[in-house]
Amino acid sequence: MSDLIATAPTFGRIPTETIAVIGEHIVKEMRAEHGDKVASDRWWSITQTCRRWRDVLCDSAALWTNVTIKGIDYLQEMLVRSKKLPLTIHGSLCSDDDQTNCKKLRLIMSHSSRIRSLCITVSPGALKDLTEVPHISEMNKLEALDITQIPIETLEDGMPNTDILSRFQSPVLRSLRLTHFQFDDVQPLLCSTLTTLTLTGPGSASPSEMAQVLQGMPDLESLNLLLNFSPSDAV
Missing domain, CATH: 3.80.10.10 (Ribonuclease Inhibitor)
Structure with a gap:
């Protein structure tokens, strides 16, 4: 278990492309559930994961x-x-x-x-x-x-x-x-x-x-x- 913890990537080490894909997947799921007119602030909370996530997600145009x-x-x-x-x-x-x-x-x-x-x-x-x-x-x-x-x-x-x-x-x-x-x-x-x-x-x-x-x-x-x-x- 200690080896898994030691080698597991932290949020800060997740590749930029992966963060963007995660954001796009969340948006896709919310739009499927609530309709195309769901407000963008519905997924605002994911930008609060950390500063790097915020920077990456706010720069991902497809989310907004x-x-x-x-x-x-x-x-x-x-x-x-x-x-x-x-x-x-x-x-x-x-x-x-x-x-x-x-x-x-x-x-x-x-x-x-x-x-x-x-x-x-x-x-x-x-x-x-x-x-x-x-x-x-x-x-x-x-x-x-x-x-x-x-x-x-x-x-x-x-x-x-x-x-x-x-x-x-x-x-x-x-x-x-x-x-x-x-x-x-x-x-x-x-x-x-x-x-x-x-x-x-x-x-x-x-x-x-x-x-x-x-x-x-x-x-x-x-x-x-x-x-x-x-x-x-x-x-």
């Missing part, structure tokens, strides 16, 4: 690509740790402090070219603020987009504001869920690559308008529409 929106400092830290890997980002941007909501969304969209999945509940003010950003990189990796606007925004002039959602356009978008938007506002995102589409009011559309849009989605497999349809245009 699933980002839950919390405080700005936390959000910034996760975005830095994930380096250049594709991101899954989810959470709320509709607190009473809309200035902070705007800052968080701008920070997220500064990494727009890396975002693969984005699921947010967001204030109208934060979305409108995004239209003031002069340059946002194209979201060429975005495959899944889920945006709920709270509270519901009603445009005073009744005109569509397609600029609000046009920043989220992607050539590889597969899954789209939008809640509390006008139908005209969402049209920039109704693209031919979609396989799943869910639209929930308060917007209104005529059946013929919707039919025309759907004709441009040859790969659509799932459709859920909770909109107001005009009875005068029944098909």
Whole structure:
């Protein structure tokens, strides 16, 4: 037994690559158990094993690509740790402090070219603020987009504001869920690559308008529409 103890490697002597593999295995198991949106801080405790483990794990970008929106400092830290890997980002941007909501969304969209999945509940003010950003990189990796606007925004002039959602356009978008938007506002995102589409009011559309849009989605497999349809245009 004494020989085994003498020759057994200590935590500090475990190879860097092995520590990284251990971390990735723990993350994989937690995501399998709790879903893809499990927060990264669920495995924060393993970084406390020792200083070397912390340094290695914090430098392992794959562990930090699933980002839950919390405080700005936390959000910034996760975005830095994930380096250049594709991101899954989810959470709320509709607190009473809309200035902070705007800052968080701008920070997220500064990494727009890396975002693969984005699921947010967001204030109208934060979305409108995004239209003031002069340059946002194209979201060429975005495959899944889920945006709920709270509270519901009603445009005073009744005109569509397609600029609000046009920043989220992607050539590889597969899954789209939008809640509390006008139908005209969402049209920039109704693209031919979609396989799943869910639209929930308060917007209104005529059946013929919707039919025309759907004709441009040859790969659509799932459709859920909770909109107001005009009875005068029944098909």
